Structure formats: C-alpha cells, structure tokens
Amino acid sequence: MGKEKTKCLIIGSGPAGYTAAVYAARAGLKPILYQGDQPGGQLTITTEVENYPGYPEGITGPQMMTDFMNQAKRFGTDIRFGYVNKVDFSGPPHTVYVDNGDVIEADSIIISTGASAKWLGLESEQRLNSKGVSACAVCDGFFFRGMDVAVVGAGDTAAEEASYLAKLCKKVYMIVRRDEMRASLIMQKRVQSLENIEILWNTSTEEVLGKDEVEGARLVNNVTGEKSEIAIQGFFVAIGHKPNTDIFKDYLDLDSSGYIITEKGSTRTNVEGVFASGDAQDNIYRQAVTAAGSGCMAALDAERYLAEKELAVG
Incomplete structure (x- = not known):
C-alpha cells in the first residue's frame, strides 16, 4: 500500500480501458490500470458478441475481455484489482484513492469507468x-x-x-x-x-x-x-443508462445525465491531464468497438499531452 507515482493511470477496464492500456503501454508510459468493481465492464454480462470486427465466428463477452486484458498485459500494463472511490484533480499531478488503501499520483489519467444499464x-x-x-x-x-x-x-x-x-x-x-x-x-x-x-x-x-x-x-x-x-x-x-462518474463530479464537467463532457474531436476533459473514453462519455453509440476506438484516442491524447509537458519543462 502507500503512495505511488505513475505517468499514466487508467481507471476502469472494458474495451475502452484495455485498449487505452495497449496504446499507452506500447508508447512506453508504463500505465497502471485499476479494473473497477466489474472487471471487463458490461461485456462480462453479455454472452455472444457477433458484431466486433475480427471475430468471424463470434466470441463470448467474458472471453473477449480476457483477450483484451492479456494483450494489455503483454505490453507491460500493470493491471490491478481495485475500485477507485475518490479523486483529487486539483493537480497535475492528480491523485486517486483506491478502496484497498492504494494512493496513486498520476501525471495523466484516462477514465474508462463505463456506464451501467438501469x-x-x-x-x-x-x-x-x-x-x-x-x-x-x-x-x-x-x-x-x-x-x-x-x-x-x-x-x-x-x-x-x-x-x-x-x-x-x-x-x-x-x-x-x-x-x-x-x-x-x-x-x-x-x-x-x-x-x-x-x-x-x-x-x-x-x-x-x-x-x-x-x-x-x-x-x-x-x-x-x-x-x-x-x-x-x-x-x-430500455429505460436508460447511468454513467459511472459520480466520483468525478466535483472536478469534471458532466452533462445533465452524468456523462463526462469532452472536447469535440478529442478525449480531453475540462481538467488538464484528464481524459475520458468509452461509455463514461458516450451516450450515443455505446458499442464495444466505439469504446475501444475512444480508448485508443485517449491514450494518444495522453501521450501527446505528456510529451508536450516534458518539452515545456525541458
């Protein structure tokens, strides 16, 4: 336990979080990812997935998320069980608190906490x-x-x-x-x-x-x-979804339904160094493939942000 420092912290798993982890790890950011209270997200309660490209025979949701997780691990993502229950985005660096007592200080944060169906x-x-x-x-x-x-x-x-x-x-x-x-x-x-x-x-x-x-x-x-x-x-x-964003409301701009507002064409939030991807910020498409795409975008945005920061310091 105790305080750790990292360049990139990913909050939440699922297609967005794991894809962000693949990109961030390959960029040498050595990301830490906390899986949240439902590792793998909503796809873990889905049986057959037939509309994700690359699986011509279809695949079960849990197996697909295991594949995503293993790919993120392969490139060096530090994947951990744990639920982030408090954040302090008054930095950078930003601080998050995990239910197991971990305290992480991160230069960049990617939120991929998803949404839950009502x-x-x-x-x-x-x-x-x-x-x-x-x-x-x-x-x-x-x-x-x-x-x-x-x-x-x-x-x-x-x-x-x-x-x-x-x-x-x-x-x-x-x-x-x-x-x-x-x-x-x-x-x-x-x-x-x-x-x-x-x-x-x-x-x-x-x-x-x-x-x-x-x-x-x-x-x-x-x-x-x-x-x-x-x-x-x-x-x-079909009575709606609730984004899992309550812990961010003191710092991030949310819409009337609680979805994180990001800059158009970007995953940037109103807080410097904090990026949002997947169903936590997408109330329109809510598909595994679009979540994965936005996870990729968030990692690229975080990588560019960190590079620019280092150049400015240098």
Missing part, C-alpha cells in the same frame, strides 16, 4: 439476464430473429430499440408505463407506423416468465390493475 429491479429480470433478458437491442437483437419480444421504456432509446427489433422480429410489444411516451415526436411516429409493434399503454412488468430462458412476461395495467401475460422469447429493458 434495470426494473425484478428478481426474474436478473436471473434471466443474458438468457433472453438484455439491455441492448443492437447487441443482442440478432439472436431473436423471427421471434416475439418486448421492449420496456418510453423514451427515444426505447423507441429506437423497438424500431430496430421490428426489422428482425415477428412481433414487438412496447411496454409503456403511462398513457404517453417521452420519446421525440418523430420517434413516436416511427414506432406507431410499424405494423408489427404493439404499444401496451399504462402497463408495468410484474415478472419475466421462464425457468432457464425467457418464455413470457406477466404485466399489470396501471389504471385497472388487470393482469395479463404475453408469450415472448426476448425481453429488452
């Missing part, structure tokens, strides 16, 4: 996660071609997911809690124009049905209290 909080939803329950239609919709599925949510994300699934699936139920949607008018019109989408208004989910895989959902009408069941094979929760 869930309904049902026991059945968690039990059947990755067994028909998903929080990403673009990631998993392909596996439900020709099947009946449901999407929970009423915002633009839910409308986009329902529209995407409508191209692949036989029937899409859209479960909306109130008698109106929060989605933009254009997205509402798109959903309502698709014949195989049925919107269930004033409806909540009581339970996802199925023992080893999703077989249906038990619903309740919020006005009448009447219960009903639908037969489905896929259950998509």
